[in-house]
Amino acid sequence: MEKDIDRVLLSSEQINERVAELAREISAWYGENEVVIIPVLEGGAMFSKALSQLVNMPHAICPIKLSSYQGARSTKTVKLLEELSISLAGRDVLIVEDIVDTGYTLNFLQSYLRSRGVASLRTCVLLDKVSAREVHVDINYTGFIIPDEFVVGFGLDYRQRYRELPFVGILKREIYDSRST
Numbered sequence: 001m002e003k004d005i006d007r008v009l010l011s012s013e014q015i016n017e018r019v020a021e022l023a024r025e026i027s028a029w030y031g032e033n034e035v036v037i038i039p040v041l042e043g044g045a046m047f048s049k050a051l052s053q054l055v056n057m058p059h060a061i062c063p064i065k066l067s068s069y070q071g072a073r074s075t076k077t078v079k080l081l082e083e084l085s086i087s088l089a090g091r092d093v094l095i096v097e098d099i100v101d102t103g104y105t106l107n108f109l110q111s112y113l114r115s116r117g118v119a120s121l122r123t124c125v126l127l128d129k130v131s132a133r134e135v136h137v138d139i140n141y142t143g144f145i146i147p148d149e150f151v152v153g154f155g156l157d158y159r160q161r162y163r164e165l166p167f168v169g170i171l172k173r174e175i176y177d178s179r180s181t
């Protein structure tokens with residue numbers, strides 16, 4: 001498994017430390033307000049679990065499933081795979097996403113959630129590939145800015161593998177270049 005990693009970009013210690021900092025910032029912002037945390041599955045599940053265990057404000061967790069990536073490439077067509085099970089009208093909503101790359105996924109999700117009449121919408125991403133951005137997205141909390149490389153670990157996969165790695169690493173190019181997608 002680790003032999004497939006070219007280089008560790010963020011160690012598990014660095015990630016845990018940063019998640020704790022983000023949790024403090026987020027808790028300070030919301031105070032006692034109840035928040036709906038929306039983890040973007042599957043990639044955002046590990047990050048949002050770590051974050052939600054550390055934040056102090058009362059919160060509900062309502063994951064959302066979108067599809068936009070095929071193999072190691074972003075697609076511009078984002079789809080909602082399942083409708084949300086609760087009403088968001090008048091609620092304070094926090095999106096928790098693993099990574100923002102071109103921005104198409106978050107851009108779609110932010111418009112979708114705004115159309116549901118939320119009282120406020122904030123976004124927290126663990127990783128931001130700023131240099132790969134193609135459309136604007138509003139981000140309130142960023143864990144790390146990273147280079148435009150295909151990364152795995154801490155929830156991020158390649159063909160459903162590597163999610164469980166406790167660190168974030170750059171996947172060896174030959175692993176995904178040898179595949180058709």
Ligand code: 5GP
Nearest residue numbers: 069074100101102103104105150151156157
């Ligand atoms: P965007 O729509 O911003 O291009 O892409 C966002 C989605 O693409 C993320 O939710 C994530 O699923 C996937 N993604 C983007 N970059 C990477 C990457 O480097 N590694 C992995 N595993 N997924 C990525």
